[in-house]
Amino acid sequence: MINVKDVERNYQTGETVVKALRGVNLDIGKGEFMSIAGPSGSGKTTLLNLIGCIDKMDAGEISIKDEAVSKMKKKEKTNFRRKYLGFIFQTYNLIPVLTAYENVAFVLSLLNVNEKEIELRTMAILKEVGLEGMEHRRPGKLSGGQQQRVAIARALIKNPEIVLADEPTANLDSNTGKEILELMKRMNKKHQTTFIFSTHDQMVMDYADRLVILHDGQIVSDEKR
């Protein structure tokens, strides 16, 4: 479903060019629960951002669902993300003035789904992630784990093909992190959604069905379990 071919990404820092990705090749199938691991600066977030269509590559090609996203214009990429991609961030990135319900429902509003369906789907997903009864709480009134559950619900509400999670457990204690991983695994099995994580958390690596290890912008290991 996702084909990454000879992808390169360079960053200019002053006069120095940092090669974040050096000719990365990767095929990811539908419904995979996969982790991209590696030390800091290895290029895992860069790879995740490129698959997520929020960054531009310097060379190579990425296609998702047979569409060459690397050749898409800004507007097309935005529409693609809107339809097919969900994001989960390390710091949850919820909108603080909106309630848990509104944060999740907002995604469906972007897709012009009618209010009745929004309500049904939002309530269902919040129940699924274990936030029933907390719909009207704003992020400030939720724990870190609860906020990440809202973020997961937000990523999954539109039934995306792919969910990209950048260090999803980094801000959580190990028990909560485990709960979150189990929740994502459950969602992966139930909805056949492809999950791709970037992480240096061993627990996340252990949960993954496939572990790709990056080092200095290159894949050094690709292990299916």
Next chain:
Amino acid sequence: MTTKLAKTALRNISRNKRRSILSGTAIGVSAMAIVFLFSIIGGMTEDMAFNLKTYYTGEVRIRNIDYDKYERYNPLHLTVDWESVKDLLVDIEDIDKFVPRISFPANLYIEGSNFGAMGVGANFSLEAGFQDLDGSLKSGRLPEKGKNEMIMGAVLARDLKLNIGDKVTVMSTTAARGTNAITLKIVGLFSFPVGALNSKYFWLPLDRAQYFLRMNGGVQEVLIKVKEGVDPKKAAASISSVITNNTGKTLDIRSWEELSTSYGLMKMADMIYNFIAMFFFLLGSTVIINTTMMVIFERMREIGTLGAMGMHGKELVRLFFFEGTFISMIGAAVGVATGIAITLYVGKVGLDFTDAISGMDFEVSSILYPKLSIGKTIFVYFYSVIIAAGATLIPSKKAAKIEPVEALRYV
């Protein structure tokens, strides 16, 4: 989607209340100042129109056709035949009231010294219907026809240390270009709203002015008030044709708006103030631009998240635009309400410009009462909201251009 964005924008206002209040206050203060400024101009324009119509030109003024051409020479021989004109004016339906007047420069001879002043010969019985003479009379009584009496501006009397009962010798150039003098007894002191009228003028009976100035029954001008709803300009044209048809003479007959240059300037000032208002609002809007920029930097990660979720630049612009618009709407509403309250209060007590405009020959009253115009006030509200909201588009468009990946990296 628009409703959701508007709802989110409304809630975002409360995220940093102090900053929202600051932005709203900048717009509010501008709106308040402009409402008050327009009210002052409105009051001033209305006041000037009243003074011009009552004391200077009437709504329509009749003069000898050559008078204005030689006005600087005080051409009192260029008269209007009052006796024949008044009979014609009585029958013209558009006319409500009319009065004859003779204005002339004079010297007041007091204890060996001369003091410059302006005399006005008037028919006091007709003037009573034309203006509120009794209300303007501070003390004493009006002069009687055929008697050598005058009423004097209270400020002029004070400056010359004169009082009721004092006699003053008045000297002036006559219609025959000679010099004549008459001694008049002060029988009353008046105070008109216009400062210049009080500090320079004295009024005497028309017949005594005609006799003193050797005007052979003529008058310098006839001031006319037309009936309500009648256009003075059209009335002037019809009066002119009636007089020409009946007397064969052409007179200078014009409406007050054609005659007064200062009123035209006041109207122009009203237009200029629209631009000044725009400048005020743009100035106030800089605060909104500034705070919106700060908000954008503060919410950079949020912008990145929304972008990653698939929100288009246009939708981000709308989100920040709504925020700016709501702040402007609230700020402008509070500002306009405060402006109305201040105007209503000052409209009751008045603004005293006596010292500021003393000595100025300006047809505006010394005490000014701001006049609130509903239309202008509504205009100010929408004007301020449109300019301030429009100004937020500048930083909002900047937010739309930010790449999600850059925004998510922002610390």
